[in-house]
Amino acid sequence: MKHVTKADGGRQPFDPEKVQRTLRKMGVGAEDAERIAGEIAESVPDGVRTAAVLRMIRARAKAVHPAVSHRTNLRRALGLLRSKPDFEEFVRVLLREHGYQVETGCVLAGRCGEHEVDAVAEKDGTTVFVEVKHHVSHHRVTGLDEGRIARAIIEDLQEGFRSGRCVVAIDGALIVCNTKLSEHAKRYATCRGIGHIGWDYPEERNLRTMIEETQSYPITIVAGVSRSVSTRLAAAGVVTAKQIAYGDATTIAHDADIPLKEVLLIAGRARAILEA
Structure with a gap:
């Protein structure tokens, strides 16, 4: 063998x-x-x-x-995104593709302190705050610390809501990362009821399957997109291949300060990937 x-x-x-x-x-x-x-x-x-x-x-x-x-490898493409704000915005777009109502720029008041979260997402009557964890190297493993912190924030926000300080009733947390999770992190999240979306976890609805189901590939899936170009596109709100493939190229070129010819080239490649 x-x-x-x-x-x-x-x-x-x-x-x-x-x-x-x-x-x-x-x-x-x-x-x-x-x-x-x-x-x-x-x-x-x-x-x-x-x-x-x-x-x-x-x-x-x-x-x-x-x-x-x-196209490039999906795991590598996710690693090529900047942690902030590119990957955070990518996760928000992905959640919307899967039916979540997503709010950004959220600072929530707990009983003991305020908490700036990456997003607040609601679906099927359940409201969670979203914490996004990104590693440049997809070989890194996301560990236990994120779950521990999320658990503490949940408790403070729920106590804050009961005391009238927090205007949002938070039911839980959702941690989204681009890497695999340690076994300890999985056990803790399961025990504490914390939602976790990693590269291959949970088995049926993980980051990879969520991306592939909706073809919500990051813009960096397109081969040849440099860091400077992806950064400018993200600043203009373009973080997925679908957005540039089917968006208005002239508007994107203007907002991102990128030559129209280059936007059209990237858009053509993106369509080839999506329509293959």
Whole structure:
């Protein structure tokens, strides 16, 4: 059995089905994905690094699905966003795509102090404050501290509401991060009833699936978008590929102070990704 070496040095069995799933997410058809996965499984040496496997996947995917050349890896794209305000705004847009009513710029008064939160979100009669955690490296793990802090804020805000200081009845907290969660963080959040959305947690409704269900890809999914360009776009309120693909290019170019020609180029690539 062949193994792959992960970025942290750990080893795990090579999984052709995982290769197929990656290819399908890139838009490759089922038949081609199965064939390519088999070819890669036969050609890779034992102990190959996962980064090398991903390069092989992308190279073969481009040959059968040219739109792949316009996009970067989703986890990497999320890491390329600035923590503040880009990723925070991206999370707010994503929550709205999933039916949340979202308010921003919120400072809530607890019984013992005031708390500036990244958003207040309401859905199905439940209101939560949102805390966003972003790591540049997607290999980082989000740990327990965020859950502990959120629990303390929940208690203070609920006590503040009962005493008349807080005008919003907060039912709980939702922590959203772009990385995986530690097992300790998962256990604590479950025990304390704190909502947590991580890269692959919960299994059925996590950050990756929420993005893919609505095609709410970050603007950095488009290959070739530099940090300076993504920063200017974010300042103009454009943080997703959909916003630039189907928005008014002239308005975006003006608001972001980016040449119209470059906006049109990015928009074309974004549409190729979304419509693949």
